Amino acid sequence: MSMRLAILCPGQGAQHAGMFDLLRDEPQASAFLAQSDLPAHLQAPLETVLADSARLYANHNAQPLIVAAQLAAWEALREPLTAIAGAPVLVAGYSVGELSAYAVAGVIEARDTVALAAQRAAAMTQAASAQPAQGLMAIGGVPADRARDCLARHGGHVAIITGEDTLIAGGGEAALQAAAAELAISGARTSALPVGLASHTPLMQAATAPFAAQLAARPLESPGLTLLAGVTGQAITDAVQAKALLVRQLVEPIQWAACMDNCAERGVTVALELGPGAALSRMLRERHPQIACRSLADFRSLRGALAWLQRQAD
CATH class of the missing domain: 3.40.366.10 (Malonyl-Coenzyme A Acyl Carrier Protein, domain 2)
Structure with missing residues (x-):
């Protein structure tokens, strides 16, 4: 080939x-x-x-x-x-x-x-x-647009777009935890990543x-x-x-x-x-x-x- x-x-x-x-x-x-x-x-x-x-x-x-x-x-x-x-x-x-x-x-x-x-x-x-504790969080199992809207409501951000229903979010830990709690109601999967800052x-x-x-x-x-x-x-x-x-x-x-x-x-x-x-x-x-x-x-x-x-x- x-x-x-x-x-x-x-x-x-x-x-x-x-x-x-x-x-x-x-x-x-x-x-x-x-x-x-x-x-x-x-x-x-x-x-x-x-x-x-x-x-x-x-x-x-x-x-x-x-x-x-x-x-x-x-x-x-x-x-x-x-x-x-x-x-x-x-x-x-x-x-x-x-x-x-x-x-x-x-x-x-x-x-x-x-x-x-x-x-x-x-x-x-x-x-x-110079900011409160922050990090990255993987989100899966929910349309990316819905995850993006949820993050925006809680002060989080999209950091990496990996698919139609998967992405990496970044932001303050409080914002990410609040978004994770809301997304869980929709059946989304979330997990914190071992990165201690909100890259991208x-x-x-x-x-x-x-x-x-x-x-x-x-x-x-x-x-x-x-x-x-x-x-x-x-x-x-x-x-x-x-x-x-x-x-x-x-x-x-x-x-x-x-x-x-x-x-x-x-x-x-x-x-x-x-x-x-x-x-x-x-x-x-x-x-x-x-x-x-x-x-x-x-x-x-x-x-x-x-x-x-x-x-x-x-």
């Missing part, structure tokens, strides 16, 4: 103590992690962070950890993957994973992206600290100026392959647009359902999620079952992932 491969980069919530295990014996991955100086961007030594769930899920550690793991995996996979499938036709990132997607597409220098993730996390943590909502407005300043200090390039913007679900055309959309992403909802539909419309036949976790591959498989989707989290080694890709190419 003629493979048209998409690379997917997830966000926070699925990080775990073994998230670097697949990479430890991969020279390219180890070299990338050394060059990115990941430990300098964490609030404690790496092994301490990985062993402590409170530190692991803390925003200031989670964002650089996730980006570092994804880009280290990409460094190890890029050459053998290209030999099997050619260059990816598309890359898309979900929440902080969009930083990784920018690096995969050549918009941001990969080794600098871990530092940028730490700076993004710092700006968002500072914005959240107006509550992050104070983070936009410092993050924009960090982006302005870096040279950004136009994408070298099709790169989808989270806030539009459409392809990014140049470096100026890329920079603006990445700032907007802090305070505007992520259109992940539109990103998935764009994958299908562009003829993607195979998608590989860089992990940690497998939420994006599961969502894409459910929405567009004709696309073969797997995550690195499904395999015991990078060689296993490459063997699966080879079978898709045969």
